[in-house]
Amino acid sequence: MQPDAVPSMRERVAQLVLNGALFGLCYPLANHLAARAGVTRSVALPWDAALPFVPWMVLPYMTSGLLFALSFLLAESRAGLSALSRRVAFATVAACLVFAAFPVRFGFERPAVDAALPAWLFARLSAMDQPYNQLPSLHVAYCLIFWPALSAGRRAAPRLVLAAWLLLVAAATVFTYQHHLADVAGGALLGLLAIRALPATGAGSVGRTASRPVAFVYTLMAGLALLAWFALGGPWWLYLCASLLLVAWAYHRRNAAFLHKRHGRYPLWVWLLYAPYLGGYLLTWQLVRWRERHRPPFDRHSDRLWVGRRLSNAEAARLPADCAVIDLSNELSETAALRGRPYQHFPLLDLQALDARTAQPVLAAIAAHAGQGRNIYLHCAMGYQRSRRIAQLYEEYAKQ
Template sequence: MNDDLKQRTMALVKALVVFGLAYPLTNAYTHALMSHTPTAVGTVASRYDVVPFVAWAIVPYSLSFVLFVLSFYVVSSAMLSRLLHRLVFGTLVACLCFYAYPLMFAYDRPVMSEQWRWSYELLSLVDKPYNQLPSLHACYALLFGVSLWHVVQGRWRGLYRVGLSLICVAIAGATLFTWQHHVADVVAGLGLAVAALVAERWLHALPHTTGRAMMKFITLGVLWFLGWAVVPVLAGYQGTAWAMMAKLMGMYGCLGLFSVAWLYAKPSWITILLAKETDKHHVGAFRPSAYGLGLPIIIIYQLMWRLAWACHFVCHDIGRRVIHTQAFTIMAIGHLPDDVLDELSQHAGRYRQVLWIDVCAEMASDFAHARLLADNEMATRWQYINLGVMDLQYFDDSIMNHIKALHDGIKQAGEPNTLIICQCAMGQSRSVAVMICLLALQQGICPHRLSVQDKEMMDSVLSSYGKHRAWRLLA
């Protein structure tokens, strides 16, 4: 599988995972409410709902599933992330609406012929007469139309756009003729699509990594809230103190993750909150204040790291990640378990000076533990430096100035027997980006102005690292 196809497939998987987690959860939530408290589930049926039931309308209705998959493989590479953000934003907002206003379709479908009955029975396995307003089908239809509008150019462009428009209108209209949605649902779905386009346009104006990071934490925040708020109801604890506590925990976590997302749009705030060491002690341990709104993200990154380590997504071989230069020795690592940390500490004992650069705001540093494990007989001087960088944070001038000042200090000290350890959560992006910056500065090159030849030279040096994500932070 080539890189482009892999990237498109990963984007599709992300969209499907978000949909597969959020949509069935709210469907099951409304179904549980119908069983316990039917009066809590309403309807938006109105006098405008005079659309007849048309059994074969399930054919254009089903085209939405086809377009959902196909769109990720036909849009341009530049449009891929925009399509993903549009669909994810629409899904998340819709599912929050489904939770806040549980609704169901007001009418029962009439008896239909055997020819179409199996289609609706299959539909009932993946969808229920809940999750009404806004209609995700209508929302997706408009998003597909806008995202796929420029796929075909040249002489067939006009015919293609007419066909695409007809398909998208048919998908939105089929939600009415299949008696899956009311008119108000479709109107709200189209309004949601417009909101998704506006929000995605704002995200697109930000640096690429910033927009990705914001969308990531918004998604985690919504899923965190829905999980805590819905699961107790599904377990039969509706209306109890346990359900209320779980909902409060969901709101707390959602607020914390949304706050992190907002920080990416305000990089100067990150510098104030993190680089000034207000979140960590001088040895890399979290201060009590960091466990306020930051607790959910700390928990999430601990779980992500444990999963990555268990699945060998994190490099276990410390020895092959060491890079030697005339001025210093440098390496990039992720969070480490005790046995590997002990190995690293013994290796660090060979050097007169160890500079531990903490590039991870979401996890406590291993610095204090590593220094404790080191051989006390060695005359190694350990120094902790907190850069205060968040996951996927773009390396702007503020961060670069910190790195340049660090490099100038190393150069002025003139101690060649120095080991620099750059640590982030997984050792794949932020820590590698800092390492690239220090290596570039050592060569007298500005990290933000690397030529193609410079990048090729860096890639040959960083042969054992996953560099692609690190380069994006510097682009």
């Protein structure tokens, strides 16, 4: 996919739904944990009491949901949509972890509201929210994140209107007695951190940054595991969090050999550290086998090259008898029936763009086997990306 291409409405809606679901899971859970603990602690400062309560400010405050939706639906590029989605997800999970680790509540009682419309809106707000989830303010963090997403490519007048709207929403957090000033400062820091740490990637940086979204996803899952530990307790969730962080670190460093696969197998200590990751891939492989049970597990790409996924022992028996095996999968142990054949392992990270330097040793190995008149079975985990891409590159390599 081209990062600068305009995303389809389906892509925009998918990212909106995913982030909405993430918020709908994490935010109420953090509220529930604070209510269950009976939190009374507040971060109110002396000058918070001097701020007036302005009932009509609930109107801009309640438009934050509209801004949330518009920021996704009006995204102008895939790179911008990806950056927005990652920033919102990061802010949501990071804020909810702070809510769970350091729960506070609003320090004042909200005055009664007489005007009909603000009173109705405050009633809706009270039905959806509680006086917890204070520091940092997600409203403020989201406003900062929405600005680059909604202002990109706009003329001066719409940008001015948007800036005023976002400032009103951020200011409304204190004038509706939803947040204290410390919460606003914390939300601003969180929003700036999300923008700084998760930049948009342009067309010229796809190869260099392909591993970053994958590392981000594993980091996000680690955060959710930690949030589950706050809610449920138990050492399993801490182990899961640590294991996922190790995977995220490996992707961040683009370390394809982090699982230390040797002769098609993993040492015991790797299983102990990465069991959730390895088990997840094994389950996915079984599901792919079931889904494609009516299709051949591999196909003949050229005269001596066969391409596919990791095989079962029964499937491996269908390969040519003299077939050498080139294994690109870093996430699955090799089938026992194939470990006895001429076997080479070139670990490649899943879901990452291949560059010429990484592919060169694999292409040379295929050429060496072909030069000896031997058939080659080239496979990755599921047979969708890495093995197919290497096979395409080998066609060009063989012509040269």
